[in-house]
Amino acid sequence: MTSEIILILAQDGLVNGAIYALLALALILVFTVTRVIYVPQGEFVTYGALTFSALQRGHVPSVVVLLIIAGLIAAAIELRSAVFQSSPRRSMLPAALYAGYPLVLGLVLYYVTGAPKSVAMQVVVTLAIVAPLGPILWRVVFQPMASANILVLLIAAVALHLVLTGVGLLAFGPEGARTEPLFDAGVSLGSISISAQSIATIGASLILIVLLFSSFTFTLRGKALRATAVNSVGARLVGIRPELSAAICFFLAGLVGAMSGVLISAITTIYYDTGLLIALKGFIGAIIGGLVSYPLGAVGAVVVGLIESYSSFWASAFKEALLFGLIIPVLLWLSITRPMKDEHE
Amino acid sequence: MNILGRSVGWLAAAVLVGVFGLGLPDYYVTLLNYIGLYALVALGLVVLTGVSGITSFGQAAFVGIGAYTTTVVTVNLGLSPWLGLVAGLIASFIIALVLGAITLRLSGHYLPLGTICWSVSLYYVFGNMTELGGQLGINGIPPINLFGWALDTSRSMYYLIWVCTLGVMLLTDNVLRSRIGRAMRALKYNGEMAESFGVNGSRMKLFVFVYAAVLAALSGWLYAHLIRFVNPTPFGINMSIEYLFMAVVGGSGYVWGAVLGSAVITILKEVLQDILPSILGRTGNFEIVAFGALIIVLLQVNRDKGFGVLFEFLDRKRSRVKAPDGLPVAVRTQLAGPLLSARDVKRTFGGLVAVNSVTFDVARGSIVAVIGPNGAGKSTLFSLLTRLLDLSGGQVFFEGIQIDRLARHELVRRGISRSYQHVRLLPDRTVLENVMFGGHARTDRGPFSAAVGINSEQELQLLGEAEFQLRRLGLESVQDELAGNLSLGQQRLVEIARALVSGPSLLLLDEPAAGLRHTEKVSLAKLLTELRSEGMTILLVEHDMRFVMGLADNIVVLNFGRMLAEGGPREVRANPAVLEAYLGRAGR
Numbered sequence: 001m002t003s004e005i006i007l008i009l010a011q012d013g014l015v016n017g018a019i020y021a022l023l024a025l026a027l028i029l030v031f032t033v034t035r036v037i038y039v040p041q042g043e044f045v046t047y048g049a050l051t052f053s054a055l056q057r058g059h060v061p062s063v064v065v066l067l068i069i070a071g072l073i074a075a076a077i078e079l080r081s082a083v084f085q086s087s088p089r090r091s092m093l094p095a096a097l098y099a100g101y102p103l104v105l106g107l108v109l110y111y112v113t114g115a116p117k118s119v120a121m122q123v124v125v126t127l128a129i130v131a132p133l134g135p136i137l138w139r140v141v142f143q144p145m146a147s148a149n150i151l152v153l154l155i156a157a158v159a160l161h162l163v164l165t166g167v168g169l170l171a172f173g174p175e176g177a178r179t180e181p182l183f184d185a186g187v188s189l190g191s192i193s194i195s196a197q198s199i200a201t202i203g204a205s206l207i208l209i210v211l212l213f214s215s216f217t218f219t220l221r222g223k224a225l226r227a228t229a230v231n232s233v234g235a236r237l238v239g240i241r242p243e244l245s246a247a248i249c250f251f252l253a254g255l256v257g258a259m260s261g262v263l264i265s266a267i268t269t270i271y272y273d274t275g276l277l278i279a280l281k282g283f284i285g286a287i288i289g290g291l292v293s294y295p296l297g298a299v300g301a302v303v304v305g306l307i308e309s310y311s312s313f314w315a316s317a318f319k320e321a322l323l324f325g326l327i328i329p330v331l332l333w334l335s336i337t338r339p340m341k342d343e344h345e
Numbered sequence: 346m347n348i349l350g351r352s353v354g355w356l357a358a359a360v361l362v363g364v365f366g367l368g369l370p371d372y373y374v375t376l377l378n379y380i381g382l383y384a385l386v387a388l389g390l391v392v393l394t395g396v397s398g399i400t401s402f403g404q405a406a407f408v409g410i411g412a413y414t415t416t417v418v419t420v421n422l423g424l425s426p427w428l429g430l431v432a433g434l435i436a437s438f439i440i441a442l443v444l445g446a447i448t449l450r451l452s453g454h455y456l457p458l459g460t461i462c463w464s465v466s467l468y469y470v471f472g473n474m475t476e477l478g479g480q481l482g483i484n485g486i487p488p489i490n491l492f493g494w495a496l497d498t499s500r501s502m503y504y505l506i507w508v509c510t511l512g513v514m515l516l517t518d519n520v521l522r523s524r525i526g527r528a529m530r531a532l533k534y535n536g537e538m539a540e541s542f543g544v545n546g547s548r549m550k551l552f553v554f555v556y557a558a559v560l561a562a563l564s565g566w567l568y569a570h571l572i573r574f575v576n577p578t579p580f581g582i583n584m585s586i587e588y589l590f591m592a593v594v595g596g597s598g599y600v601w602g603a604v605l606g607s608a609v610i611t612i613l614k615e616v617l618q619d620i621l622p623s624i625l626g627r628t629g630n631f632e633i634v635a636f637g638a639l640i641i642v643l644l645q646v647n648r649d650k651g652f653g654v655l656f657e658f659l660d661r662k663r664s665r666v667k668a669p670d671g672l673p674v675a676v677r678t679q680l681a682g683p684l685l686s687a688r689d690v691k692r693t694f695g696g697l698v699a700v701n702s703v704t705f706d707v708a709r710g711s712i713v714a715v716i717g718p719n720g721a722g723k724s725t726l727f728s729l730l731t732r733l734l735d736l737s738g739g740q741v742f743f744e745g746i747q748i749d750r751l752a753r754h755e756l757v758r759r760g761i762s763r764s765y766q767h768v769r770l771l772p773d774r775t776v777l778e779n780v781m782f783g784g785h786a787r788t789d790r791g792p793f794s795a796a797v798g799i800n801s802e803q804e805l806q807l808l809g810e811a812e813f814q815l816r817r818l819g820l821e822s823v824q825d826e827l828a829g830n831l832s833l834g835q836q837r838l839v840e841i842a843r844a845l846v847s848g849p850s851l852l853l854l855d856e857p858a859a860g861l862r863h864t865e866k867v868s869l870a871k872l873l874t875e876l877r878s879e880g881m882t883i884l885l886v887e888h889d890m891r892f893v894m895g896l897a898d899n900i901v902v903l904n905f906g907r908m909l910a911e912g913g914p915r916e917v918r919a920n921p922a923v924l925e926a927y928l929g930r931a932g933r
Contacts, residue, residue: 037454037457037458141641144645145644145645145648148644148648149398150454151394151398151399151400151454151457152644152648154400154454154457155400155589155593155640155644156640156641156644156645158402158586158589159590159636159637159638159640159641159644160637160641161637162586162633162634162636162637163633163634163637163638163641164637165633166629166630166631166632166633166634166637167634169629169630169631170625170627170629170631170634174629276582277465280461280462280465283458283461283462284462287455287458291454317473318469318470318473319469320465320466320469321466321467321469321470321473322466323466324462324463324465324466324469325462325463325466327458327459327462327463327466328444328447328459328463331447331448331451331455331459332447334451334455335447335448335450335451
């Protein structure tokens with residue numbers, strides 16, 4: 001193995017690792033605030049990639065229809081719960097948002113603008129379509145059973161993953177998509193070239209990570225999210241609405257997922273069912289962080305990216321086997337370093 | 346318990362299997378084969394998830410271990426399928442043991458995540474090893490030979506599959522109705538409480554995990570010799586998810602749920618795969634959308650109970666049996682000196698000192714009460730004595746032996762038992778079953794005796810003991826009610842009955858009289874006095890002063906974690922420091 005290959009592999013590993021780090025952060029965010037182990041995060045990546053690819057090819061993807069249907073269901077659930085509430089008026093705004101936003105977006109995209117021409121607008125439209133699916137699906141799937149234990153929430157998350165995979169096949173078809181890179185240029189460093197796309201991917205991940213991090217540390221809303229994560233009953237008592245916190249988390253997770261999809265689709269071909277493997281790699285990173293530590297989770301995810309890229313060189317057939325086998329020593333290490341904790345309801 | 350009813354049920358199931366095998370056309374026999382194979386795996390998950398509250402997304406991988414092991418043994422090595430079965434069971438046993446030992450020590454959600462990852466890993470190993478045929482798989486697996494009769498048709502395999510499935514279900518059902526089943530449910534409901542009554546939590550979880558894996562491997566062995574071909578596809582993560590869905594649909598805790606869940610998912614899949622492509626005009630595995638939606642709705646309506654509620658009536662019906670006198674009384678060595686002594690016991694939470702240098706003795710055959718205002722550290726002290734919390738300093742001796750480093754589940758075997766301030770009964774099990782669980786550490790029949798039914802004598806003794814204690818507490822009329830339906834006061838009494846069934850020499854009661862009516866308090870005081878006269882030692886935390894003063898031989902007063910006073914009721918009542926803590930400084 002020459003130093004050149006080492007560097008190229010490191011570059012690959014870092015780029016993928018940056019994406020996994022983003023996903024790991026989203027997974028930790030959702031888990032700490034809502035206790036949902038968010039397996040469908042991977043589908044947001046594939047939806048982002050495939051939506052972006054469809055827009056590049058000049059048509060509006062039919063996933064917009066899913067958004068509209070899911071939005072209507074969410075609005076119906078919201079209104080139904082309003083009937084049993086003391087202040088039903090409170091449900092009017094969310095219900096209007098759930099039903100109205102997808103409808104307006106769909107009407108504008110299908111009948112007014114069509115698929116946008118500029119790359120920047122394509123990215124914006126991709127995020128506008130995919131990210132709101134996060135809070136909408138939370139309202140439909142998780143919020144009605146928010147008090148259930150982690151296990152039940154996990155099974156529901158896996159069920160949602162299946163639904164989204166099936167719908168993805170329906171909306172995008174079985175063909176894989178690989179998008180045009182956002183940036184064509186490249187830089188040469190000695191004998192190896194670094195593509196602008198790689199730099200942009202790592203840069204975008206870093207910016208998003210810093211943004212997420214600082215908004216938790218410095219904004220009131222971010223502090224409210226952290227408070228909900230530490231103790232949801234206590235947060236409720238001081239006037240923080242856990243529902244709003246959860247909705248924001250799922251929106252952020254959706255945004256991060258869709259953005260990862262836009263970035264990764266120029267590097268690897270994405271199929272409707274690629275999501276689970278990508279999400280699981282983010283999970284391994286998150287687990288290294290014990291599902292609570294953001295920095296450790298991010299570092300873990302970068303390590304996953306590097307191991308992936310080097311093992312694909314040494315033993316490409318066993319790349320995935322090696323990568324997922326890695327979880328065993330990680331868990332062993334966790335089980336030795338972490339004292340046993342009982343879960344209390 | 347309703348032995349006649351159960352026997353009729355199992356017999357009917359066996360006859361039905363025979364009739365189906367003789368009468369149904371091939372298509373349905375094949376469908377039933379798959380339902381039986383999947384039910385075996387789902388049964389493992391029912392026990393794992395439904396009863397013990399842990400789960401695995403790696404069951405398909407264990408099926409794969411069973412299938413591939415027998416393939417290697419029979420095709421590559423040319424040996425008998427029966428050796429393949431043994432090898433597969435051993436392989437899955439060892440792998441599950443190692444995997445479980447690693448993950449089960451962590452919080453509950455690491456196990457599913459860990460099993461997802463390792464089963465993905467194994468899938469790629471199956472698919473990439475040329476010795477295992479890679480993605481193309483291996484052909485030509487020989488049929489199973491049973492007493493010179495080759496099981497080489499779908500119909501002949503049908504009988505073997507269903508004999509295995511029904512047999513395993515019967516054995517599992519026996520285990521779930523035994524002390525092991527009660528321990529599993531208690532562990533799912535509240536780990537601390539279960540361990541206080543002598544359940545070794547991590548060992549029990551490991552046992553269940555290994556059991557589920559071995560069942561999956563058995564299913565894999567049958568599968569390989571039914572299809573006579575293996576490739577990696579049926580052992581991937583998607584199949585693992587489907588197995589879990591079967592367990593969810595079938596519901597928690599009932600062996601028949603496994604067959605129901607397996608049948609619902611298998612038949613639904615068959616139907617959807619027929620009709621969906623014509624509706625959508627496209628082919629693809631769209632049935633997963635329907636599965637996912639079904640599971641989400643089911644979880645929202647019924648959490649993890651699934652359709653298992655349908656089986657609950659089976660448990661409710663119970664014929665009376667004449668129970669013998671109860672369990673043999675444990676003979677414990679009695680030393681001179683106090684039964685329990687706390688020396689400089691201390692506990693801090695960060696900077697807060699909840700219990701500070703508390704030292705007192707509990708004399709044999711006495712009733713000692715710990716009193717003090719709210720936040721005085723009484724419940725923390727109880728938790729320290731019963732190993733729910735670790736000491737920050739000091740020592741605790743019981744019968745002269747230091748016990749503050751013992752495992753939690755050891756205490757009850759030495760004769761310490763307790764009730765809880767916040768009632769910890771399994772609300773959806775009967776009062777009798779809750780109380781019988783108290784005798785866990787006094788009985789010793791393991792899962793294998795329970796499976797084949799040689800535990801019945803001990804179970805009857807335990808039943809007798811439980812009924813005796815329930816009568817003693819005046820609860821015999823409600824013993825078949827669900828514990829959750831009782832009033833809070835009655836639930837406290839059930840907790841005491843449960844503690845008594847464990848045959849303690851020291852009984853710790855955390856606010857036993859809270860929520861009781863006056864007459865109930867009077868009879869509780871009478872019972873405690875009676876227990877004392879039989880030689881039992883009682884340590885209690887209580888708020889009701891009249892109750893305490895009339896009952897206790899000795900009183901320990903705590904305030905802000907420190908001992909304020911100790912002595913007989915008269916002394917304590919006259920102690921100025923105590924009066925000040927309770928009533929404030931007297932005006933001068």
